[in-house]
Amino acid sequence: MNAQAPKGTADMLPDVARAWEHLQRVAQELFTRYGYEPVYTPLFEHTEVFSRGIGEATDIVSKEMYTFEDKGGRSITLRPEGTASVVRSALEHNLTANGAQAKLYYAGPMFRYERPQKGRMRQFWQIGIEVLGAAEPTADAEVIAVLWGYFEALGLPRESMRLLLNSMGDDACRPAYRDGIAAFIRAHSADLCDECDRRAATNPLRAFDCKNPACREVMAGAPLLRDELCEACASHYAAVKTHLDALGIPYVEDSSLVRGLDYYTRTVFEIQVEAGLGSQNAIGGGGRYDRLMEAYGGPATPGLGFALGFERTLLALEAAGVGIPAPPRAEVYVARVDDTVTAEVFGLAQRLREAGIAAELDHQARSLKSQFKQADRLGARFVVIVGPDELAAGEVTLRDMGTKEETRVALGIAVDAVIAALG
């Protein structure tokens, strides 16, 4: 058989898995401090959850989903992102009934059928938070502060991060602007690439994203939504910026920041890093989605959140020279001089473990010398040597691997001696 993991997936071996757990631990600690609670939603949903939530015309829905029919004839899709599921779940369980607010966070794998490249996998992990029921601009600033604070908490220098901010307007001002851009594109179609030309009909705002230099030049002359926001959106956007300023979080307004998911309204943001990511330089992003709950047939409920990618965050940390803490695999190694003392060695290791100490021993009948090498490799600060000589006196030898100092202690109090030695 083929022992390779499927294209776009990767095994997370201990070093990476440890980093994964670290990312989740830091998230848990920080998000909890901001009042967010954990939520786990299914890894797959009815396809409709994504097609209606994210938008039929988006790339994600139109060509990147893992969709299949289950044995009951239902159309099922592996989740390509987290927000749609969380909002669906909040609606199902009435988490925002009677004006209640829900603050949730999640972490787990997402699935998109794309060509893999640096920082882009078919199964990739995201951590995200969602606030449902909060319309005030302080919520926008809080969500952005959590994202920013998370990367800082991991040790990413703030100079290496760039926060992009924009407003996409709402139902009151976006449609008119959208039509205006479509008209603008049609008027300049001769100077734009075919793709952008087509965008006039499908998703005109995406033309701002085009990397084609000619298109960029043309679009630079297009009217900005920022200048055509309705009064409510304009004041909301201004308030968000004021709150960010107060928090001392630096941001860059970028009118070309247009999220590719249909559900976004008003505030959108993204954090990019320059080093380590290749062309996939966004490590986290999100925005407000005030109409999403309604799209599912629920009551009008404002909402917003962000998602960040594990793989990319790790690449960014690596590029910034930030290490992932790796605790020693063993604090104490119990060495066996010969096989007459096996029972005592195994018993002592077990008692150390029960006392809360990371203890390791040999299971391969290795020589004493190689047991020491192993102890060294595992980072053990002490080695307890158990041999016939010691046992004859009812004792064991405790060796400090740093100072090479050896002391004899009674077998009966060996655990206490180790605890005392470890301090």
Next chain:
RNA sequence: GUGGGUGUAGCUCAGUUGGUUAGAGCGCCGGACUGUGGCUCCGGAGGCCGCGGGUUCAAGUCCCGUUACCCACCCCA
């Protein structure tokens, strides 16, 4: 979906104009006064040279195909 690059020991890579038993470093295992680590020295194990065809007296080296990975476009976290 489109384009470019690369596939040789566990890892990172060498392999000369095709020529005999395919190499190095790191890692791993063992040894250097028969119960002791990190340094040094010595030794050892480990390779369908991605896979399948072809050219040739001879292919890791050339040609074709295929597959996997990487990178970019695109899109997004």
